[in-house]
Amino acid sequence: MKKSLGAKTLAQPAPVWAVSAYDEEGKPNAMIAAWGGICSSDPASMTVSLRKSRHTYAGIMKHKSFVINVCPTWLAAESDYLGIVSGKKEDKIAKLGLTPVASDVVNAPYFDEFPLVIECELVHTYEVGIHVMLVGQIKDVKCDDDKLVDGKNPDPEKILPLLFTPGTRDYHSLGECVGKGFSMGKKFME
């Protein structure tokens, strides 16, 4: 029996991404975002929603660039801290001991400690309620070379992307592989 829970953002799973950018003074900054996803295959594009009041938002608007740093399970507490404290108040990056690296394809920094980073150029903004949905065109993806499969794809079981579950507001790690996409369903074909 299904129970009605109301008009709430209770979709699962949500990603946990550290969105990094230079702030208006050019200092590396980042915040945590769980409202976002891939939005087109070609050109490869992603969306992430921020509030206008965020320190990171102003930096992205100025530099038209941001990086999605995929949060691995082993950096869960650091990632969460990026979502609790504003870059307006302190240099979160220095406090956490993260190493900013200047992207060679967009005007934004990424963090060397994060194993998988997606460098985006801001191409559109759309206001949706209290958030602004940023659309970034992916210019490059960089991954630690010891966390690849066949030298070309990020290995999910080494990246261990963190997941957020709205409602309970928990972080979860990635679970076991249960099958291949575009393959498991073939058993229903005659």
Added chain:
Amino acid sequence: MKKSLGAKTLAQPAPVWAVSAYDEEGKPNAMIAAWGGICSSDPASMTVSLRKSRHTYAGIMKHKSFVINVCPTWLAAESDYLGIVSGKKEDKIAKLGLTPVASDVVNAPYFDEFPLVIECELVHTYEVGIHVMLVGQIKDVKCDDDKLVDGKNPDPEKILPLLFTPGTRDYHSLGECVGKGFSMGKKFME
């Protein structure tokens, strides 16, 4: 050492959602989507990207409604099948034995077998490359009452949302809880 992988949709994790709608003839239909996410907290909204050629796309455009059925791990093969075969060619819903239920808040069906469903009214469309990003305003969320925490939030460990990892194109289950959001990071506060 980071390796450049090119401008590809290699973000992790991506969700696995069955997007259901009535088709142009009014028949319940669904497809699998992994390109999407929550896009605003208020009004609660989600985005999902579809190609215009999809059978489901035409139905959503006609009825201005869709439902995000969160795919649980135990329906991985069924969910994958919804992404392999087009509703133009066969009645996938009947073949999989899914039970369509008419939403009471939007003009779309959901499937009783999926434990968590999010009923959306189409409010915006944005073209991004080869995809159209649909923005849906959430009108209600319904969850099986035996899969709730405290009677009000979906329990991730009972919903067991399926995850997709682009690149390797694997499905993974949800892993263990590693901590609470807006809490784990407090250890870095002085």
